[in-house]
């Protein structure tokens with residue numbers, strides 16, 4: 032099977048044609064099927080002799096692909112959609128064809144160089160120093176975990192040096208923080224102290240200060256080692272008061288991590304840049320280009336103010352790896368929980384390099400304009416109530432008089448009718464609907480069509 036013969040040549044044609052068709056046309060929204068339905072349609076695909084490339088491709092295009100939602104469809108507004116640019120998607124094909132190892136400078140210097148320039152763009156937008164740097168990891172969950180592991184490693188070193196015995200390590204975060212913070216704490220076997228966001232759902236230093244004082248008076252041998260600020264909550268797009276959180280953390284020698292998996296993309300949008308003030312005080316930050324920076328799955332930019340601290344926490348040592356350890360070479364493997372890595376930042380880099388940063392600012396502003404249109408349409412709608420004015424591009428609202436079951440029924444029917452994918456969420460125990468708008472293809476037309484069913 033390792034032979035580029037005429038059959039493979041013909042297959043390559045088919046595969047490239049399919050890929051281009053998928054890019055060129057608006058895909059159907061599609062929907063999931065049950066395992067039984069899929070087994071009936073696809074059969075058992077793993078056989079001793081193999082199906083042949085043509086037949087396996089047919090099964091994919093006819094059966095499997097239509098059973099996967101098109102997350103880049105302009106009416107896919109649930110969770111956080113994806114909206115990769117044409118350039119980014121095309122370049123993913125190149126990365127796939129190139130067998131580049133993205134873990135070390137020795138093996139992937141050119142790719143690592145390009146990824147680092149893309150990281151530099153983000154780090155400059157955040158106002159981090161020239162020395163900042165990091166790595167593209169799989170997603171925000173791994174990005175947050177890797178940053179917090181570096182934070183604890185740093186705090187442990189300090190505690191060891193001062194001879195202090197710490198009974199339990201503690202992360203402070205907003206009660207609005209993403210579920211991956213709690214998950215990271217479980218993996219690390221540490222606690223999360225949830226501080227209450229204010230009524231406007233923004234976490235401020237005053238709330239953090241009182242939560243910590245109370246907690247430490249009850250648990251004197253526990254140590255707060257990290258404060259997580261959220262730059263764009265997933266449910267409602269709310270940005271914490273990064274300025275006061277950063278000051279508080281820096282003054283109290285606590286690692287300040289900013290989770291901007293969704294929202295930090297808007298650092299490049301002049302109309303909302305001021306909402307992120309204080310992000311420059313962070314020790315680490317993340318943003319997922321696969322969310323609102325128009326890259327395909329999966330890529331999270333993890334950036335450290337002082338990359339040496341990330342490296343100290345994450346470098347793996349083994350006799351066969353030591354040859355890679357040259358102090359002057361930058362090895363992306365050393366900065367997160369991974370070793371082998373695809374240079375997953377390259378599709379993002381290629382699109383950014385090709386289109387220029389202004390195209391990114393324009394596209395992010397564009398989606399926020401669409402969110403403003405959604406706000407207007409919701410305010411004009413007799414049955415709907417806007418939950419709050421969005422800070423970024425997530426618009427949340429309620430349908431007067433509906434129970435949770437009615438929301439779910441409506442959502443299921445919307446997808447069955449192939450109109451849109453919008454799932455119910457909740458806020459303070461009450462069901463809500465939300466539009467997460469990151470796709471420049473989403474327009475007033477799609478929003479009007481959805482709202483007409485409410």
Ligand SMILES: *Cc1c(COP(=O)(O)O)cnc(C)c1O
Nearest residue numbers: 170171172209211265290292293
């Ligand atoms: C999506 C998200 C995450 C998790 O990122 P994944 O890429 O899905 O792992 C973490 N934090 C926030 C704020 C998010 O929106």
